[in-house]
Amino acid sequence: MTLGSVTSREVWPVAYPRGEVRPADFRLVDVPVPEPGTGEVLVRNTWTSVDAALRLRLRETAPPGYFPAFPLGRPLDGVMTVGEVVASHADGFAAGDTVWHAAGWRDYAVVAAGQPALGGVGTLRRLDVRAAPAQAYLGALGANGLTAYAGLLHVAGLRDGDVVWVSAAAGAVGSLVAQIAKLRGHRVIGSAGSAAKVRYLLDEVGVDAAFDYRAGPLPDLLAEAAPDGVDVYFDNVGGDHLRAAIGALRPHGRVAICGMISEYAAERSAPGPDNLMLAVTKSLTIRGFRASAMAHLIPEMTREVGAWIRAGRLRYRETVVDGLERAPAALAGLLRGDNTGKTLVRITR
Amino acid sequence: MTLGSVTSREVWPVAYPRGEVRPADFRLVDVPVPEPGTGEVLVRNTWTSVDAALRLRLRETAPPGYFPAFPLGRPLDGVMTVGEVVASHADGFAAGDTVWHAAGWRDYAVVAAGQPALGGVGTLRRLDVRAAPAQAYLGALGANGLTAYAGLLHVAGLRDGDVVWVSAAAGAVGSLVAQIAKLRGHRVIGSAGSAAKVRYLLDEVGVDAAFDYRAGPLPDLLAEAAPDGVDVYFDNVGGDHLRAAIGALRPHGRVAICGMISEYAAERSAPGPDNLMLAVTKSLTIRGFRASAMAHLIPEMTREVGAWIRAGRLRYRETVVDGLERAPAALAGLLRGDNTGKTLVRITR
Numbered sequence: 001m002t003l004g005s006v007t008s009r010e011v012w013p014v015a016y017p018r019g020e021v022r023p024a025d026f027r028l029v030d031v032p033v034p035e036p037g038t039g040e041v042l043v044r045n046t047w048t049s050v051d052a053a054l055r056l057r058l059r060e061t062a063p064p065g066y067f068p069a070f071p072l073g074r075p076l077d078g079v080m081t082v083g084e085v086v087a088s089h090a091d092g093f094a095a096g097d098t099v100w101h102a103a104g105w106r107d108y109a110v111v112a113a114g115q116p117a118l119g120g121v122g123t124l125r126r127l128d129v130r131a132a133p134a135q136a137y138l139g140a141l142g143a144n145g146l147t148a149y150a151g152l153l154h155v156a157g158l159r160d161g162d163v164v165w166v167s168a169a170a171g172a173v174g175s176l177v178a179q180i181a182k183l184r185g186h187r188v189i190g191s192a193g194s195a196a197k198v199r200y201l202l203d204e205v206g207v208d209a210a211f212d213y214r215a216g217p218l219p220d221l222l223a224e225a226a227p228d229g230v231d232v233y234f235d236n237v238g239g240d241h242l243r244a245a246i247g248a249l250r251p252h253g254r255v256a257i258c259g260m261i262s263e264y265a266a267e268r269s270a271p272g273p274d275n276l277m278l279a280v281t282k283s284l285t286i287r288g289f290r291a292s293a294m295a296h297l298i299p300e301m302t303r304e305v306g307a308w309i310r311a312g313r314l315r316y317r318e319t320v321v322d323g324l325e326r327a328p329a330a331l332a333g334l335l336r337g338d339n340t341g342k343t344l345v346r347i348t349r
Numbered sequence: 350m351t352l353g354s355v356t357s358r359e360v361w362p363v364a365y366p367r368g369e370v371r372p373a374d375f376r377l378v379d380v381p382v383p384e385p386g387t388g389e390v391l392v393r394n395t396w397t398s399v400d401a402a403l404r405l406r407l408r409e410t411a412p413p414g415y416f417p418a419f420p421l422g423r424p425l426d427g428v429m430t431v432g433e434v435v436a437s438h439a440d441g442f443a444a445g446d447t448v449w450h451a452a453g454w455r456d457y458a459v460v461a462a463g464q465p466a467l468g469g470v471g472t473l474r475r476l477d478v479r480a481a482p483a484q485a486y487l488g489a490l491g492a493n494g495l496t497a498y499a500g501l502l503h504v505a506g507l508r509d510g511d512v513v514w515v516s517a518a519a520g521a522v523g524s525l526v527a528q529i530a531k532l533r534g535h536r537v538i539g540s541a542g543s544a545a546k547v548r549y550l551l552d553e554v555g556v557d558a559a560f561d562y563r564a565g566p567l568p569d570l571l572a573e574a575a576p577d578g579v580d581v582y583f584d585n586v587g588g589d590h591l592r593a594a595i596g597a598l599r600p601h602g603r604v605a606i607c608g609m610i611s612e613y614a615a616e617r618s619a620p621g622p623d624n625l626m627l628a629v630t631k632s633l634t635i636r637g638f639r640a641s642a643m644a645h646l647i648p649e650m651t652r653e654v655g656a657w658i659r660a661g662r663l664r665y666r667e668t669v670v671d672g673l674e675r676a677p678a679a680l681a682g683l684l685r686g687d688n689t690g691k692t693l694v695r696i697t698r
Contacts, residue, residue, distance in 0.1 A: 272621025279637030288628030
């Protein structure tokens with residue numbers, strides 16, 4: 001098979017954004033479709049992921065401990081993607097296979113089999129598309145599902161009777177956290193950034209209480225939704241949200257921080273919560289985590305979350321953007337809070 | 350027995366300090382020696398404790414979750430003290446017993462047997478003064494020992510190979526934390542607020558590296574003492590110390606916060622660390638705790654720490670102030686950092 005006459009489009013960062021991500025920070029580049037070598041496959045990508053945390057790598061220097069910054073003038077290596085194998089020179093893969101890999105934001109990728117990508121979260125692997133559509137492995141059955149599942153159950157150590165607050169609860173991770181906590185029988189409070197999202201939380205996600213954090217002082221909104229306080233806070237936001245949680249947590253409360261979207265675009269770090277003394281007086285535990293440090297839980301998560309999805313007990317929404325060229329705008333929109341559920345780019349040409 | 354002709358001196362707070370604690374915030378009051386009722390003992394106090402955390406209760410409102418504020422114009426109920434029973438109307442106690450209780454900063458106290466005090470940490474109890482001098486039960490074998498032992502081993506979850514940083518390491522708690530970590534075979538870095546304290550840390554406490562935090566930018570001093578980073582930070586200080594720790598912690602590092610002396614006198618809370626995003630990228634755990642929530646570990650701590658003390662493997666220093674009337678000045682001095690080891694008031698008259 002030859003694809004010599006076909007070109008592959010790739011989205012390259014060409015400047016690190018200052019503040020908001022702008023489409024001009026990227027360029028859509030035509031390159032020849034690469035040829036797979038021994039042990040490699042050529043994949044035609046069909047769906048590619050858009051994640052808030054990409055913003056952390058679109059900087060001169062990524063935070064210590066995190067994945068390195070994306071180099072400028074090259075495709076993004078480390079963005080989760082699914083596609084179909086076009087040609088395989090690797091054992092165990094054949095043309096037509098649907099696969100997961102991390103060479104996203106491009107039409108075609110050559111991927112080496114058996115090489116770890118993304119700090120351990122993933123290696124090129126074949127997907128079971130009878131169990132779920134391919135793009136679910138970028139969301140509820142992928143890193144988002146792992147983040148929600150591991151963060152709530154293992155990092156926050158959910159215990160019987162805990163009252164749970166989830167911020168960014170209409171997002172890709174938060175909406176799963178809220179549903180898993182409900183499936184486990186907890187009272188769940190969700191917050192989000194618009195009245196429409198609040199309706200989604202109440203009507204579809206099924207939380208017990210929800211509020212729009214823009215509707216008033218956050219501590220008051222939280223106190224109204226959880227008058228007796230909370231035991232677990234699942235943090236996607238940081239900043240004033242984390243501060244409000246520390247104020248509202250009951251003794252022995254726990255925070256799992258999976259991200260701080262309020263911080264990602266900041267040129268300088270914002271001050272942290274000024275009420276950390278309450279962590280002492282209330283014996284609180286605050287834990288940050290990355291899904292990539294939780295890869296050992298992937299089989300358990302896939303089994304449990306997969307069963308809930310198949311039984312119709314856990315649902316997820318997707319915000320789908322059509323066209324690779326719109327990936328940068330999709331990221332900018334996600335960081336502005338335009339999305340509900342998982343943001344995906346469907347690659348069509 | 351009658352003590353009708355004797356008076357008891359008591360130190361009462363009469364104003365909540367603004368900023369630094371001043372002797373004028375207290376008054377030394379003469380009151381009749383109280384008479385014990387049924388189930389009570391009369392104790393002549395001999396040593397009374399001076400703790401930085403008392404400052405948290407010398408405010409209109411104590412932090413949520415903490416012990417309540419001390420009322421003005423009354424003796425301080427909830428300050429650890431030892432003394433000798435003068436008269437007993439309680440089963441199990443007799444005149445001449447050396448006891449621990451929480452009615453401190455006064456000459457004489459009537460204490461009910463079997464009543465919990467200090468949120469569960471203590472009830473009136475007889476002390477084994479053959480095992481250690483009475484005042485040790487206010488320090489290394491008391492709340493300080495419990496805080497150090499529980500904080501390091503249980504809250505921070507000390508693991509083989511961990512490099513440990515202890516702040517305020519010349520203080521009552523920090524000097525125990527540093528020694529327990531050394532006894533467990535760890536590399537230990539201690540910091541304190543003067544060159545004399547640094548010498549004490551190196552020569553007597555036996556840490557591997559020590560620095561005076563006033564000698565330069567804290568992150569630089571820490572990096573010099575721990576070039577490869579640390580795994581556990583035992584926080585007695587908060588503020589810039591906590592920030593530096595978050596910067597220096599290695600992946601899966603842990604912080605046990607037992608106090609934030611930098612915060613106690615503040616009229617307004619200081620901003621928290623601006624680098625909490627690193628808790629996410631490095632999978633850090635930050636836990637606050639109070640010794641009073643760890644009372645179940647008292648027997649284990651007493652056994653282990655007591656054995657180390659008797660074997661001469663764990664030593665402690667005392668900063669002794671003679672005279673009840675000097676207790677307020679002793680507290681002010683402690684909050685300024687004048688002390689080394691445990692600050693005690695010896696009650697003489």
